[in-house]
Structure formats: structure tokens, C-alpha cells
Amino acid sequence: xxxxxxxxxxxxxxxxxxxxxxxxxxxxxxxxxxxxxxxxxxxxxxxxxxxxxxxxxxxxxxxxxxxxxxxxxxxxxxxxxxxxxxxxxxxxxxxxxxxxxxxxxxxxxxxxxxxxxxxxxxxxxxxxxxxxxxxxxxxxxxxxxxxxxxxxxxxxxxxxxxxxxxxxxxxxxxxxxxxxxxxxxxxxxxxxxxxxxxxxxxxxxxxxxxxxxxxxxxxxxxxxxxxxxxxxxxxxxxxxxxxxxxxxxxxxxxxxxxxxxxxxxxxxxxxxxxxxxxxxxxxxxxxxxxxxxxxxxxxxxxxxxxxxxxxxxxxxxxxxxxxxxxxxxxxxxxxxxxxxxxxxxxxxxxxxxxxxxxxxxxxxxxxxxxxxxxxxxxxxxxxxxxxxxxxxxxxxxxxxxxxxxxxxxxxxxxxxxxxxxxxxxxxxxxxxxxxxxxxxxxxxxxxxxxxxxx
Amino acid sequence: xxxxxxxxxxxxxxxxxxxxxxxxxxxxxxxxxxxxxxxxxxxxxxxxxxxxxxxxxxxxxxxxxxxxxxxxxxxxxxxxxxxxxxxxxxxxxxxxxxxxxxxxxxxxxxxxxxxxxxxxxxxxxxxxxxxxxxxxxxxxxxxxxxxxxxxxxxxxxxxxxxxxxxxxxxxxxxxxxxxxxxxxxxxxxxxxxxxxxxxxxxxxxxxxxxxxxxxxxxxxxxxxxxxxxxxxxxxxxxxxxxxxxxxxxxxxxxxxxxxxxxxxxxxxxxxxxxxxxxxxxxxxxxxxxxxxxxxxxxxxxxxxxxxxxxxxxxxxxxxxxxxxxxxxxxxxxxxxxxxxxxxxxxxxxxxxxxxxxxxxxxxxxxxxxxxxxxxxxxxxxxxxxxxxxxxxxxxxxxxxxxxxxxxxxxxxxxxxxxxxxxxxxxxxxxxxxxxxxxxxxxxxxxxxxxxxxxxxxxxxxxxxxxxxxxxx
Numbered sequence: 001x002x003x004x005x006x007x008x009x010x011x012x013x014x015x016x017x018x019x020x021x022x023x024x025x026x027x028x029x030x031x032x033x034x035x036x037x038x039x040x041x042x043x044x045x046x047x048x049x050x051x052x053x054x055x056x057x058x059x060x061x062x063x064x065x066x067x068x069x070x071x072x073x074x075x076x077x078x079x080x081x082x083x084x085x086x087x088x089x090x091x092x093x094x095x096x097x098x099x100x101x102x103x104x105x106x107x108x109x110x111x112x113x114x115x116x117x118x119x120x121x122x123x124x125x126x127x128x129x130x131x132x133x134x135x136x137x138x139x140x141x142x143x144x145x146x147x148x149x150x151x152x153x154x155x156x157x158x159x160x161x162x163x164x165x166x167x168x169x170x171x172x173x174x175x176x177x178x179x180x181x182x183x184x185x186x187x188x189x190x191x192x193x194x195x196x197x198x199x200x201x202x203x204x205x206x207x208x209x210x211x212x213x214x215x216x217x218x219x220x221x222x223x224x225x226x227x228x229x230x231x232x233x234x235x236x237x238x239x240x241x242x243x244x245x246x247x248x249x250x251x252x253x254x255x256x257x258x259x260x261x262x263x264x265x266x267x268x269x270x271x272x273x274x275x276x277x278x279x280x281x282x283x284x285x286x287x288x289x290x291x292x293x294x295x296x297x298x299x300x301x302x303x304x305x306x307x308x309x310x311x312x313x314x315x316x317x318x319x320x321x322x323x324x325x326x327x328x329x330x331x332x333x334x335x336x337x338x339x340x341x342x343x344x345x346x347x348x349x350x351x352x353x354x355x356x357x358x359x360x361x362x363x364x365x366x367x368x369x370x371x372x373x374x375x376x377x378x379x380x381x382x383x384x385x386x387x388x389x390x391x392x393x394x395x396x397x398x399x400x401x402x403x404x405x406x407x408x409x410x411x412x413x414x415x416x417x418x419x420x421x422x423x424x425x426x427x428x429x430x431x432x433x434x435x436x437x438x439x440x441x442x443x444x445x446x447x448x449x450x451x452x453x454x
Numbered sequence: 455x456x457x458x459x460x461x462x463x464x465x466x467x468x469x470x471x472x473x474x475x476x477x478x479x480x481x482x483x484x485x486x487x488x489x490x491x492x493x494x495x496x497x498x499x500x501x502x503x504x505x506x507x508x509x510x511x512x513x514x515x516x517x518x519x520x521x522x523x524x525x526x527x528x529x530x531x532x533x534x535x536x537x538x539x540x541x542x543x544x545x546x547x548x549x550x551x552x553x554x555x556x557x558x559x560x561x562x563x564x565x566x567x568x569x570x571x572x573x574x575x576x577x578x579x580x581x582x583x584x585x586x587x588x589x590x591x592x593x594x595x596x597x598x599x600x601x602x603x604x605x606x607x608x609x610x611x612x613x614x615x616x617x618x619x620x621x622x623x624x625x626x627x628x629x630x631x632x633x634x635x636x637x638x639x640x641x642x643x644x645x646x647x648x649x650x651x652x653x654x655x656x657x658x659x660x661x662x663x664x665x666x667x668x669x670x671x672x673x674x675x676x677x678x679x680x681x682x683x684x685x686x687x688x689x690x691x692x693x694x695x696x697x698x699x700x701x702x703x704x705x706x707x708x709x710x711x712x713x714x715x716x717x718x719x720x721x722x723x724x725x726x727x728x729x730x731x732x733x734x735x736x737x738x739x740x741x742x743x744x745x746x747x748x749x750x751x752x753x754x755x756x757x758x759x760x761x762x763x764x765x766x767x768x769x770x771x772x773x774x775x776x777x778x779x780x781x782x783x784x785x786x787x788x789x790x791x792x793x794x795x796x797x798x799x800x801x802x803x804x805x806x807x808x809x810x811x812x813x814x815x816x817x818x819x820x821x822x823x824x825x826x827x828x829x830x831x832x833x834x835x836x837x838x839x840x841x842x843x844x845x846x847x848x849x850x851x852x853x854x855x856x857x858x859x860x861x862x863x864x865x866x867x868x869x870x871x872x873x874x875x876x877x878x879x880x881x882x883x884x885x886x887x888x889x890x891x892x893x894x895x896x897x898x899x900x901x902x903x904x905x906x907x908x909x910x911x912x913x914x915x916x917x918x919x920x921x922x923x924x925x926x
Contacts, residue, residue: 258580271501
């Protein structure tokens with residue numbers, strides 16, 4: 001029997017190891033199933049609002065058939081659903097999806113007052129974060145690796161077997177490596193099983209991203225393996241090893257992300273965004289007290305494409321109303337743009353901090369891959385703005401030239417089709433991880449040399 | 455004897471590097487976080503108050519307007535966060551702080567305090583409370599895991615007991631040492647926090663909450679010290695004591711809360727914003743549509759109104775019929791909204807009740823909940839605020855509908871018809887007074903009882919347990 005097989009047998013003979021691996025596997029499957037159920041519920045919600053939207057359109061078709069359709073009213077009461085359809089990977093990496101609304105309904109009024117509501121849901125749950133596969137991989141896997149390998153040397157020394165063992169092999173370090181490699185391989189096998197289970201249960205496909213995720217997991221595991229190795233070759237007692245490891249884990253999982261957040265929020269003016277809704281509402285309401293004809297002329301001066309239009313009469317006119325609603329978006333455009341830039345800057349600041357934590361760096365990588373990060377959120381907002389412009393354009397093309405709404409026009413009402421073309425960020429994530437891993441590999445190597453010297 | 459043991463344990467701890475490194479580090483980190491959050495919190499409170507003042511001024515500065523225009527102008531309310539948020543942010547980072555109140559619609563709050571994502575802090579939002587509730591137990595584990603198992607492993611346990619020291623005296627003495635360190639840590643953090651509160655001249659109620667927070671965190675430390683000593687007593691070796699304590703921490707503080715909420719959300723699903731809006735609109739439509747001249751509900755309402763005033767036509771009513779329609783429509787939408795929202799809240803309550811059951815296995819869960827309540831940053835307190843805002847919205851809109859009914863002649867009722875601006879100042883501003891501590895005991899009693907249960911169980915276990923004196 002080779003020494004490797006012997007070590008494998010020893011590892012497997014330990015009931016604690018079996019239980020830990022089994023618990024990790026079961027927890028992983030539960031996390032995948034729960035996240036997938038959440039995604040399916042989201043898709044059900046989208047379908048529900050789509051069905052309702054079609055019912056609404058049918059209602060207006062019926063009005064058209066009865067010659068009762070009032071296009072101005074239809075524009076006011078018709079809510080158009082928009083949703084940030086989840087990508088396959090968000091079934092296991094929830095990312096920031098629970099933080100903001102990914103499913104909204106917008107209508108022809110001022111857009112900014114419609115898109116900034118905070119996500120619904122149980123905020124108490126948000127305090128504790130998500131239980132998804134990324135949590136298991138990023139937070140619990142390092143602890144699992146440590147639980148099974150951090151004391152391979154300390155335990156042998158504690159039981160008095162180390163002098164005997166080291167006398168039988170040319171280099172004691174090799175023995176330690178072998179003992180550390182077996183649990184690492186076992187964890188890797190379970191991780192691959194989890195990835196396969198996720199592929200089977202969810203709509204994740206076996207493409208280049210799949211292998212990218214696998215590569216990140218292997219590298220991440222290697223990073224923590226080096227951290228364990230470094231601590232092991234410090235050659236201290238078991239308790240020191242545990243405490244050192246948990247301190248490093250805590251720094252990477254809690255302290256660095258926390259300090260990053262502190263830095264991020266220090267760069268922001270809290271409460272400033274209220275100006276968006278405040279100014280918009282003020283403008284919209286003040287418009288009613290102004291000279292409508294002058295207001296309308298100012299609107300047309302800014303949007304000359306609608307100029308060939310009849311002059312306003314004394315009665316209420318939807319063109320004036322919708323024009324003012326659009327102007328209220330124009331009034332706050334700079335504030336919205338600043339908000340966008342602040343969010344982007346905050347994301348980039350977090351990314352910069354993630355060079356100092358493999359956990360953060362992986363999380364940014366996974367969230368990007370799942371299109372469930374700040375970039376995705378900002379992109380979704382911009383797509384909503386573009387879509388809102390499309391529906392405005394569609395209805396304005398009827399209202400301003402005073403065209404009759406035809407039956408065929410119902411089929412031309414623009415639909416929102418979400419798509420994301422932002423890159424997966426895989427290479428950036430791998431590079432960061434590689435650098436952090438290299439640092440700990442170097443530390444372990446240095447410690448290994450000292451270990452040999454002693 | 456107990457105090458001698460405690461003194462001895464403290465001097466032993468001081469001799470080792472663990473305490474000398476960990477205690478100052480954690481105190482510095484906690485203070486850094488508290489100072490940073492305090493400064494941000496005060497800035498935010500000032501900004502919110504300023505917005506509220508601007509809103510109130512703008513409300514009164516409205517020109518002569520049709521009352522329904524004023525109802526659409528509406529009011530904005532800016533939530534002022536609790537002065538204790540800097541200690542325990544609770545749900546503050548996850549909820550919006552700006553609420554636009556207008557006719558016909560119950561809008562959701564908008565704009566969180568900060569724009570940054572908090573999903574990268576899966577161990578909890580970085581605050582003083584998180585450091586005390588999540589990280590401090592780890593420090594206690596590092597300090598106390600070998601307090602009994604170490605004595606046994608070194609063979610000194612038999613010697614101590616043979617000297618006539620009872621095991622109960624020994625464990626209480628050691629516990630006192632670790633509690634003294636916890637007290638020192640909490641006292642330092644709370645002293646600095648108290649200076650902030652004094653500088654801000656907060657109300658007496660806040661000081662009481664602050665003092666109770668101190669007591670709560672200390673009791674939480676008592677639970678952890680008891681738990682670690684219990685594990686240490688049962689463990690055969692230091693290594694086992696440490697790994698078991700760490701595993702308990704991981705399960706109770708990190709895994710269980712997440713898992714419990716994930717399962718609760720799966721068991722009791724809630725609709726998202728868009729679906730909720732649709733469901734509410736559908737429920738309102740079922741009652742009646744005031745714009746539909748043939749709507750049975752509003753036809754019936756018209757008949758009843760005509761009968762009440764003893765006239766044949768709405769034009770003959772002594773009041774404005776359109777205003778009455780607005781008022782009835784508002785009443786219906788509010789009633790339906792409350793019913794729909796009640797169903798949603800019921801689902802959330804079921805989720806939280808499900809998680810509460812797991813508090814039996816996690817002192818962290820229950821302490822965290824109580825800490826939120828004491829800091830006035832819990833979901834319940836945010837909900838009370840939202841309820842008050844909705845009550846204010848309803849009352850404001852219905853007052854404006856009253857003006858519509860009584861001050862606007864139906865014959866000239868269009869948007870150009872205006873009533874005097876003097877009316878705006880007569881309508882009350884939103885003046886929300888958060889509940890005082892003595893009004894919130896009902897929220898807290900079950901959590902407080904659960905903490906009591908944990909304490910009693912652990913103390914009883916420690917009193918009953920007898921260690922094996924020799925190494926197995």
C-alpha cells in the first residue's frame with residue numbers, strides 16, 4: 001500500500017471528517033435548492049405581471065372595438081412591466097439581487113419617481129445575508145479545509161508520533177503535504193459534485209464560464225490551503241493554529257469588507273438623493289400654476305422633434321401634461337447622473353479593496369458572473385431609461401401629430417427586453433486571486449524553509 | 455476563594471499575548487466603527503431634518519390651488535434615524551428613508567442611507583453591535599477555551615480540587631475573570647458612545663435604552679462565557695474544547711440565522727413590489743371604479759348620498775359630488791391597501807415567527823433582535839413609522855377632500871378653480887414621535903424571556919456538571 005493510500009485510509013477512518021464533508025455537501029445542496037426556488041418565484045412574478053399587462057392591453061383593445069379608447073388615458077393608466085431577468089448563475093450566486101427591485105412597472109409619467117423604491121421583502125432577513133452556494137464556498141469552505149488540515153503536524157506532535165514518522169521518511173514536510181493534500185482533494189471533489197448538482201438543478205450550462213468558476217474555486221481553495229500550510233509550518237501548538245487561522249479568516253471575511261464599506265460610505269453625502277424626488281415633484285406641481293402655453297413652448301424648444309404639433313387650447317391637454325412629466329426628469333437629470341457616478345465609484349472602491357481579501361475578490365467575481373452586482377443594477381436602470389424613452393416616443397408619435405390610434409398600433413407598443421452585455425470579469429477575478437494566492441504561497445514556502453532548517 | 459481564582463485567572467491571561475493583542479485591537483476597531491457611524495449618522499439626521507423643514511415650508515408656501523392639486527402635491531416625510539443607530543444599525547441600511555405621500559397611492563420608501571452594496575459583508579453589517587455580538591464571542595473563545603480543559607490536561611485540576619476548592623467555586627471564579635474583561639471592553643466602548651450622546655443632548659428615553667443595551671450585551675457575554683466554560687469542562691483536551699466552541703459559534707452566529715431566514719422565505723413567500731401593486735389594483739377594481747358611470751358600487755353610493763341629502767340629482771347636492779367621490783375612492787383604496795398589505799405583513803410575521811423558533815438554538819439571534827429593538831432600529835419600529843405616515847397621508851388627503859367637498863362649487867369644479875392658500879397652514883404637519891421604551895415592552899418580552907431561558911439553562915448546567923478530573 002502506498003503512503004498516499006495509507007493516508008487516505010487514515011483520513012477516511014476519522015468519523016469527524018466524514019461528517020464534516022457530508023454536512024458541507026448537504027448544506028450545499030440545500031443552498032442550491034433554496035436559491036433556485038427563489039429564482040423560480042421571481043420568474044413566476046415576472047410572468048404574472050406580463051399576463052396582467054396583456055390583460056390590460058386587451059382591455060384597451062376592447063375599448064377600441066367599442067370606439068371608446070382614449071389614448072391619453074391609456075398612456076396614463078397603462079403600466080409597462082420591466083424586469084432584470086436573472087442569469088443562470090444567479091441561481092447559486094444571489095449577489096446584490098435582494099438589495100434593489102429587479103421587477104418594476106413604469107408608465108408615461110416622470111420616470112425618476114418610479115424607479116427608486118427600495119426592494120420589498122423581509123428586511124430582517126437582509127440583516128443576516130443570504131444562504132447561497134457562494135456563501136458556502138467563500139465563507140465556510142476555508143473553515144472546512146482548516147478543520148481537516150490545520151493541525152496535521154500539531155496532532156502528530158501532540159500524540160508523540162511525529163519523531164517516529166519523521167525518522168521513516170527522508171523529508172517530514174512531504175508527509176505533512178500528503179496529509180494536507182488528501183482533505184483538500186476531498187473538498188475539491190465535493191465542490192465539483194456541488195457544481196454538477198447546480199448544473200443539473202438550475203439552468204447553468206457547461207460552457208466556458210462553468211470551467212471559469214471551477215478554476216476560481218480551485219484557485220480559491222489553493223489560496224486557503226497555502227494559508228493553512230503557512231500556519232502548519234509555523235510549527236506551533238494546535239490552539240495557536242486554530243486561533244491564527246480564524247483571525248485571518250475573520251480579517252478577510254469581516255474586517256476588510258467592513259473597512260471597505262466604511263470607506264465607501266465616507267465618500268458619499270447621505271440624504272442627498274432625496275433631492276431627486278423632491279425637485280421632480282416640485283417641478284411637476286408648480287407647472288399647474290404656470291402659463292401652460294409658455295411651458296409647452298419651452299418644452300418644444302427643448303424637444304424640437306415634436307414641433308409640428310397643434311397649439312394648445314384652453315382645455316386640459318395630454319401633450320402638455322406628459323411634456324411636463326418629461327421635463328421633470330430633465331430637471332433632475334444631473335442629480336440622477338451624480339447618483340449613478342457615486343454608485344459606480346463606490347463599486348470601484350470596493351473592487352480596489354478586494355485586492356486585500358480573497359473572499360471579497362471572489363465575491364465580486366461571482367456577482368459579476370451572475371450579473372447580480374452594482375454594474376448590473378446600473379445597467380438595468382439605464383435600460384429602463386432607454387425603454388421609457390421608447391414608450392414615450394411611441395405615444396408622443398400619436399399624441400403630438402394628433403394621429404388616430406389604430407388597432408395595429410397595439411402590436412407596436414414597445415416591450416422591455418432585458419439583456420446584459422457587460423463582461424464576466426473572469427480574468428480580473430482570477431488575476432486578483434492569483435496575486436493573493438502567490439503571497440500566501442511565498443509565505444508558506446519561506447516558512448517551509450525555516451521548518452527544514454529546524 | 456472565588457475572587458482569588460478570578461484574580462489568578464486574570465493575571466494568567468495578562469501574562470499571555472492573546473489578551474494584550476486582542477483586547478486593544480477590538481476596542482480600537484469598535485471605536486473606529488462607532489465614531490465613523492456616529493459622524494455619518496449625525497450628518498444624515500441633520501440632512502433629513504433639513505429636508506423635512508423645507509418640505510413643510512414648501513407646503514405652506516403653496517399658492518391658491520384646487521384642493522385636489524394640493525392632494526397630488528402631497529407631502530414628503532423624511533425618516534429620522536434613531537440616535538442609537540451608530541451602535542446597532544439594525545435594519546436601517548436596508549430600508550428607504552424618503553416617503554412621498556399623495557392622493558390615491560401608497561408609495562414605497564425610497565433611497566437608502568447609503569448607495570454602497572452591503573452584500574459583501576455576509577457576517578453582518580459592520581457596526582458596534584456586530585463587533586460585540588459576532589466578534590467578541592470569538593475573543594472569549596480564544597481566552598477561555600482551555601480554562602478547564604487546560605487545567606485537566608496539565609494535571610492541575612486534581613491539585614486544585616484536592617486543595618479544597620469546589621469545582622463550582624473554580625468555574626464561577628474563572629467565569630468572573632472573563633466577565634470582568636468583557637465588562638472592561640463594554641465599559642470602554644460605551645463610555646465613548648456615552649460622550650457622543652451627551653454631546654448630542656438626546657432624550658432621557660435614549661439613555662435608558664443605552665443602559666439596557668449595555669446590560670443586554672453583558673448578559674450575552676455571560677451566555678458565551680458559560681457556554682465556553684461548559685464546553686471546556688466536557689472536553690477531553692484543549693484542542694477539542696477550542697474546535698467545539700468554534701463550531702458552536704459558527705453554527706449559532708453565522709449559519710443558523712441565514713439558513714433559518716432562507717427556509718422561512720421559502721416557506722412563506724411574499725410578492726415583489728410589482729406583483730403587490732397589481733394585486734392591490736385588482737382588489738380595488740373589484741370594489742368599484744369611480745370613473746365608470748355604470749359602476750354598481752358607486753351608483754349605490756350616489757343613491758345613498760342623494761337620499762341622505764334628500765335631493766334627486768347630484769347637481770342639487772349642497773356639497774361637491776366630485777369631492778365626495780374622491781373621498782369615497784380614497785377610503786376604498788386605503789382600506790383595500792391596508793388589507794393587501796396586512797396579508798403581506800402577515801407572511802413576514804410568519805417568516806419571523808419561524809426564525810424566532812430557531813432562537814432556541816442561537817442566543818445570537820435573540821440578542822440581535824432585542825438589540826435592534828432597544829436601539830429603535832428594528833423592523834417593528836420602522837413599521838410603526840410607516841403606519842403613522844400612512845395614517846397621516848390618509849388624514850391629510852381626506853382633509854383636502856373635505857375642502858373639495860365644501861369649498862369648491864361643483865358647477866365650476868376644474869383644475870383651474872382654486873381655494874385660498876390660507877387653508878394649507880391649517881392642515882397639521884407630520885409630527886412623528888417614536889414610541890417610548892415603556893410602550894415597547896410587548897415587543898421585547900418574548901426575546902427577553904428567551905435570553906433568560908438561555909442564561910438559566912447554562913447556569914444550571916454549569917452548577918450541575920462535574921468534570922472528569924483525570925485525562926482520559
